[in-house]
Amino acid sequence: MTGGSNGNLESCFKIPEIKFTKLFINGEFVNSISGKTFESIDSRTEEVIANISEGDKEDVDLAVQVARQAFDNGPWPRLPGSERRNIMLKFADLIDENLEEIAALDTLDAANLYSFGKAVQIHSGAELIRYYAGAADKVHGETLKMSRDLHGYTLVEPIGVVGHIIPWNFPTQMFVMKVGPALAAGCTMVVKPAEQTPLSALYFAYLAKQAGVPDGVINVVTGFGPTVGAAISSHMDIDMVSFTGSTVTGHKVMEAAATSNLKVVSLELGGKSPFIVFNDADVDTIAPLALTACLFNQGQICVAGSRLFVQEEIYDKFLNKLLEEVAKWVVGDPFDPNVHQGPQIDKKQYDKVLSYIEHGKREGATLLTGGKPLDRKGYYIEPTIFTDVTDDMTIAEDEIFGPVMSVMKFKSIEEVIKRANKTKYGLAAGIMTNDMNIANTVSRSLKAGTIWINCYFAFDNDLAVGGYKSSGFGKDMGMDAFHKYFQIKSIATPIYNSPWL
Incomplete structure (x- = not known):
């Protein structure tokens, strides 16, 4: 980073x-x-x-x-x-x-x-x-x-x-x-x-x-x-x-x-979209995608995959790859072609994101990386990853609209479906697996308006977007x-x- x-x-x-x-x-x-x-x-x-x-x-x-x-x-x-x-x-x-x-x-x-x-x-x-x-x-x-x-x-x-x-x-x-x-x-x-x-x-x-x-x-x-x-x-x-x-x-x-x-x-x-990674997913391909799903446009996107669920067998490997990728993530002037992430939209949003980061630390989540503003003019915040996040923490429940990712471990399909749906929102979700039985089961079970399988931000003129529950209609x-x-x-x-x- x-x-x-x-x-x-x-x-x-x-x-x-x-x-x-x-x-x-x-x-x-x-x-x-x-x-x-x-x-x-x-x-x-x-x-x-x-x-x-x-x-x-x-x-x-x-x-x-x-x-x-x-x-x-x-x-x-x-x-x-x-x-x-x-x-x-x-x-x-x-x-x-x-x-x-x-x-x-x-x-x-x-x-x-x-x-x-x-x-x-x-x-x-x-x-x-x-x-x-x-x-x-x-x-x-x-x-x-x-x-x-x-x-x-x-x-x-x-x-x-x-x-x-x-x-x-x-x-x-x-x-x-x-x-x-x-x-x-x-x-x-x-x-x-x-x-x-x-x-x-x-x-x-x-x-x-x-x-x-x-x-x-x-x-x-x-x-x-x-x-x-x-x-x-x-x-x-x-x-x-x-x-x-x-x-x-x-x-x-x-x-x-x-x-x-x-x-x-x-x-x-609003949204608080789950990005679900199953054991059979290709870590080297999906970890960079997970990072982009959360951090693109400074995390200021309603369908951001800010709740990252990783199945336990690949959890440690996935975290290591995530850290490797975030180390390459460049924060800076959005006119610079080498930059991945610019500043938050304004001072109000900048302060809001920093306050959520403090919430995460106070409520017991582990700050894996980031969490600080950049020492420069402008509303720049480091890409921030929390682990040991529980579903009832503020950073897991609220739409932060900033570069803050919550990483959570899960065991079974049934567990992750229940946890992914444990939100007032229902805008989008990502499912990463090579098993179409899993993909079909989970996509039919998630209460969200748009489901992406082995991709994210896959928008198209023909593809309608909109939400369930408090994500609107x-x-x-x-x-x-x-x-x-x-x-x-x-x-x-x-x-x-x-x-x-």
């Missing part, structure tokens, strides 16, 4: 100019009504990146009014699906054309690894837009054979104005996961990016307009959860809210939606996400000479 360079990487890489810092409403960048701004902070340096317009309820009201007008009277929901498709394909092309700049914005704002963003992340976002563009002209209802003398059919219609509230850990992925299927369905929307990471969302709004998305269809209101997020969740003229974030905030979103206009809610919430990705932005209208007419006439 080493610290990456703290030198001036700008000497070999030019930080892009920050072009968009205002709210995006009705196709224009505008100041907030109050005129207030807030600082976007670079977690690498603790310095200000830009001052961002701070929206409030009045700005949400304006954005919703515009989105409602665009839905009720504008062209977007009424365009042939093929025209929406073509505009979205142009949008995806513009994302690819500006790939390096967008990757740099997400590195500045969210400390996403620049090399990964440039090689994979941003292009994947463009591909997801293309995926949903391909669905825009394939919206079909059903013709029904009714039990009486009736002719029946269904119309599949866009749900209306959608409020998207997105988190800070992967700004591009979160934006396209929400906006892509809603756009294809013909919805209009108000997007609230996380206050920590507003830059790429504003850039995407600009690109969408250049692609031909009509004014009022995508509106971006930057600001804070208790103001902008709360206003979206409770707004009487928003038909649906799609939220990704913490379980605590998800409860607030659902309560606000229920007590306002009973709007449709989709929630992708509703799906992102795949056609499930597309369908949630529609409502079904049933229509019946009597057949001539039927008794209904």
Whole structure:
């Protein structure tokens, strides 16, 4: 485990100019009504990146009014699906054309690894837009054979104005996961990016307009959860809210939606995912995967495999390999291509992770490695591994959202299934075994929305993601996400000479 360079990487890489810092409403960048701004902070340096317009309820009201007008009277929901498709394909092309700049914005704002963003992340976002563009002209209802003398059919219609509230850990992925299927369905929307990471969302709004998305269809209101997020969740003229974030905030979103206009809610919430390694697994292959499953993006990923269960026969060997791998793990500036792990998103998250590490030590877990902040500017924390962790310890129960792994030993299949399910969460899980009987038994027994067998973070445009239990409900990705932005209208007419006439 080493610290990456703290030198001036700008000497070999030019930080892009920050072009968009205002709210995006009705196709224009505008100041907030109050005129207030807030600082976007670079977690690498603790310095200000830009001052961002701070929206409030009045700005949400304006954005919703515009989105409602665009839905009720504008062209977007009424365009042939093929025209929406073509505009979205142009949008995806513009994302690819500006790939390096967008990757740099997400590195500045969210400390996403620049090399990964440039090689994979941003292009994947463009591909997801293309995926949903391909669905825009394939919206079909059903013709029904009714039990009486009736002719029946269904119309599949866009749900209306959608409020998207997105988190800070992967700004591009979160934006396209929400906006892509809603756009294809013909919805209009108000997007609230996380206050920590507003830059790429504003850039995407600009690109969408250049692609031909009509004014009022995508509106971006930057600001804070208790103001902008709360206003979206409770707004009487928003038909649906799609939220990704913490379980605590998800409860607030659902309560606000229920007590306002009973709007449709989709929630992708927290996780405490088990990563289960059976005796027959290849230690040399799986140990590095287990490390990445927990530490990727500084552990700031809802499906992080932070509870590592290792079967007792290979436990010691696996720990040794884990220590060998973590010794190679480089923490440092996410613009550095040699770095594996950047800083936590902000001071609040940094302090939270360090407090959980102290909890682990106080409650009797053994600190195997790490556990300290790096002695440098920025919110950097060493990758941290605890052993001798019991299921009732705070570090085993709570979603830490940081580079903290809990390693636990187990004996039997029955034991590990019971322990893996002993959590309020149910977002994802990993099963590492060469025995398909074990893989099938365990995957059918775990209460989680996504199960990966001998892989992890195996996301794909076709693969829906979403949780069980307190990890929420509703799906992102795949056609499930597309369908949630529609409502079904049933229509019946009597057949001539039927008794209904």
